Amino acid sequence: MSNNARFAEIAALAGDPGRASMLNGLMDGRALTASELAQLAGITAQTASSHLTRMTEAGLLAVEKQGRHRYHRLASPAVAQMIESIMRLAAPEVTAKPLRTGPRDAALRAGRTCYDHLAGHLGVSITDALINAGHLDLGLDAGEVTDSGLALFARAGIDVEALTAKRGRILCRPCLDWSERRPHLAGAIGAALCSHCFNNGWIRRLEGTRAVSVTPNGQRHLRETFGVSLS
Amino acid sequence: MSNNARFAEIAALAGDPGRASMLNGLMDGRALTASELAQLAGITAQTASSHLTRMTEAGLLAVEKQGRHRYHRLASPAVAQMIESIMRLAAPEVTAKPLRTGPRDAALRAGRTCYDHLAGHLGVSITDALINAGHLDLGLDAGEVTDSGLALFARAGIDVEALTAKRGRILCRPCLDWSERRPHLAGAIGAALCSHCFNNGWIRRLEGTRAVSVTPNGQRHLRETFGVSLS
DNA sequence: ATGATGCTTCGAAAACGATCGAAGTATCAA
DNA sequence: TTGATACTTCGATCGTTTTCGAAGCATCAT
Numbered sequence: 001m002s003n004n005a006r007f008a009e010i011a012a013l014a015g016d017p018g019r020a021s022m023l024n025g026l027m028d029g030r031a032l033t034a035s036e037l038a039q040l041a042g043i044t045a046q047t048a049s050s051h052l053t054r055m056t057e058a059g060l061l062a063v064e065k066q067g068r069h070r071y072h073r074l075a076s077p078a079v080a081q082m083i084e085s086i087m088r089l090a091a092p093e094v095t096a097k098p099l100r101t102g103p104r105d106a107a108l109r110a111g112r113t114c115y116d117h118l119a120g121h122l123g124v125s126i127t128d129a130l131i132n133a134g135h136l137d138l139g140l141d142a143g144e145v146t147d148s149g150l151a152l153f154a155r156a157g158i159d160v161e162a163l164t165a166k167r168g169r170i171l172c173r174p175c176l177d178w179s180e181r182r183p184h185l186a187g188a189i190g191a192a193l194c195s196h197c198f199n200n201g202w203i204r205r206l207e208g209t210r211a212v213s214v215t216p217n218g219q220r221h222l223r224e225t226f227g228v229s230l231s
Numbered sequence: 232m233s234n235n236a237r238f239a240e241i242a243a244l245a246g247d248p249g250r251a252s253m254l255n256g257l258m259d260g261r262a263l264t265a266s267e268l269a270q271l272a273g274i275t276a277q278t279a280s281s282h283l284t285r286m287t288e289a290g291l292l293a294v295e296k297q298g299r300h301r302y303h304r305l306a307s308p309a310v311a312q313m314i315e316s317i318m319r320l321a322a323p324e325v326t327a328k329p330l331r332t333g334p335r336d337a338a339l340r341a342g343r344t345c346y347d348h349l350a351g352h353l354g355v356s357i358t359d360a361l362i363n364a365g366h367l368d369l370g371l372d373a374g375e376v377t378d379s380g381l382a383l384f385a386r387a388g389i390d391v392e393a394l395t396a397k398r399g400r401i402l403c404r405p406c407l408d409w410s411e412r413r414p415h416l417a418g419a420i421g422a423a424l425c426s427h428c429f430n431n432g433w434i435r436r437l438e439g440t441r442a443v444s445v446t447p448n449g450q451r452h453l454r455e456t457f458g459v460s461l462s
Numbered sequence: 463a464t465g466a467t468g469c470t471t472c473g474a475a476a477a478c479g480a481t482c483g484a485a486g487t488a489t490c491a492a
Numbered sequence: 493t494t495g496a497t498a499c500t501t502c503g504a505t506c507g508t509t510t511t512c513g514a515a516g517c518a519t520c521a522t
Contacts, residue, residue: 003336007321008251015243016510021235034469047511049470059320068468068519078319085313089290090238105234247480265499278481280500299489299498 013058014086018043019051023060023074023083028210029116029191031064031071077186080115107211111203117190118197122214122230126193127185129228136185145189156225158196163188197222244289245317249274250282254291254305254314259441260347262295262302308417311346338442342434348421349428353445353461357424358416360459367416376420387456389427394419428453 013019021041025032032040038048052072055061062075074080111122118126130136135149145153145160153160185193197203202218205211214222214230222228244250252272256263263271269279283303286292293306305311342353349357361367366380376384376391384391416424428434433449436442445453445461453459 003321004251004255005248007255007317008246008248010246010321011242011244011251011317012246013242015239015241015246017236017239018510020239020242024235024238035467043510044512045469046471046513050510053470070469078316082313082316082320085309085316086238086242088309089313090234090241249480266497274480275482276499277483277501281480284500301499 010058010060010082013055013060014083016051017041018047019055022048022051022055022072023079025210026061026072026074027080027083027115028113028205029073029080031073033069033071037072074115077115084114107206107213108209111212111214112210113194113205113212114184114186117184117186117194118203118212119184120211122203122212123184125230126222126226126228129226130185133227152226156196158192160189160192163192241289241291241313244286244291245314247282248272249278250286253279253282253286253303254310257292257303257305258311258314258346259344260304260311262304264300264302268303305346308346315345338437338444339440342443342445343441344425344436344443345415345417348415348417348425349434349443350415351442353434353443354415356461357453357457357459360457361416364458366457383457387427389423391420391423394423 014023018041022037025037025040034048034052035045037052038045041048043051052061052063056063056072059075060079061072064071064073074083109120111118111120113119114123117123127136130149133148135146135152150160184190197218198205200218200221201215202221203212203214206213219230222230245254249272253268256268256271265279265283266276268283269276272279274282283292283294283301287294287303290306291310292303295302295304305314340351342349342351344350345354348354358367361380364379366377366383381391415421428449429436431449431452432446433452434443434445437444450461453461
């Protein structure tokens with residue numbers, strides 16, 4: 001198959017409303033069952049099944065069989081990046097007119113997960129704070145945690161050494177936000193930081209969306225530990 | 232229109248073979264006429280016209296009328312980024328089997344333009360050399376040219392101050408390569424460097440493609456001026 | 463076993479989009 | 493003005509894709 005045909009095939013897969021909904025639903029990095037995805041997209045199970053098969057065959061999704069359930073997730077961070085890049089174009093221009101956005105949309109802008117790390121105002125704020133305090137020093141492809149950052153993460157209970165050990169995944173990388181139009185921290189460290197926030201009850205997922213809210217406890221810890229000030 | 236519908240609309244536009252060809256053809260940042268794009272995609276002028284209208288209305292392309300010609304170009308770097316991210320998924324896995332690639336493909340891997348800057352082995356090599364020599368120090372969102380880099384560019388005849396002056400475009404940003412799987416230098420500096428190479432005859436575009444080759448003269452200058460060693 | 467659940471395959475109906483011939487508009491060159 | 497070029501609009505055709513009902517498989521609970 002020609003390279004261009006494959007390009008079109010991939011893009012076309014993302015270009016169906018039903019499939020687009022499913023891909024968006026998987027953007028938080030979780031693995032969902034076919035039924036959940038069907039309901040999320042508002043289509044029947046049969047339809048969803050055929051869509052999921054096609055996307056899996058094309059290498060966009062990966063499946064894991066568990067009993068009578070089939071868990072689907074994005075095949076790789078590269079897929080998530082493609083979805084983000086399309087989202088960025090699809091997002092209403094912030095600069096244009098401050099058009100009316102629903103409450104759910106507002107929650108998404110405030111904070112959400114992006115594949116496996118934090119995005120939105122929350123993600124950008126944390127990233128900014130880390131850089132300003134000199135805890136992160138990011139190069140072009142792979143970033144570095146400074147000595148002070150190393151100590152900080154260790155104090156918080158995040159083992160950066162262990163993350164560095166498992167190669168094959170870039171430690172730090174920037175990921176451009178569709179709402180903030182600025183980059184936030186992704187990569188293995190971004191993922192670790194995100195799950196750390198979840199595990200400690202600093203953030204909580206809003207029912208049925210990928211929006212997250214910061215708990216009062218989380219606000220305090222983020223401020224005290226990482227110097228994050230959420231406007 | 233719901234946000235998700237717009238997502239699907241954008242992706243679907245890129246998901247037609249004809250339109251995909253045109254978008255790829257515009258990836259070098261040039262503006263092409265409708266006829267050129269029609270020929271490139273192997274479709275008639277009427278068909279191309281309707282495609283171009285749709286993509287323009289969706290905000291993917293921008294047109295400029297000049298006499299009886301209509302020049303079409305990508306509407307923004309964000310569009311180019313989306314195309315790149317799809318390409319990355321569509322590219323044959325380098326890791327898998329070193330499958331037979333045609334000579335044209337080899338030329339593209341060696342060096343090409345990506346929207347308005349250099350990519351491929353060439354682009355990555357230059358970027359690496361600049362970073363290793365301490366001429367570039369890239370932060371998360373906007374990079375910085377170090378003092379030594381400033382001097383270097385000035386010596387070469389590239390006015391970084393002037394580039395910094397025109398705001399609205401990020402000076403440095405990484406752009407991930409589909410062939411090298413590593414980032415190369417994009418942004419205003421990347422664009423300036425690219426046109427500088429063209430203007431001085433260091434690189435030349437291969438007829439009808441966006442592949443570029445380095446001239447013997449260019450090899451020498453790139454090595455002497457920027458410390459680039461092309462394997 | 464028996465029935466329920468999760469998911470896939472099959473088949474047919476319906477909707478959609480791509481395509482191009484033909485005709486129309488705008489610009490250029492005499 | 494006349495003719496040529498660049499491009500768009502219209503209209504009809506044709507192929508693809510989506511969709512879901514119905515039936516089939518696999519797994520689980522009892």
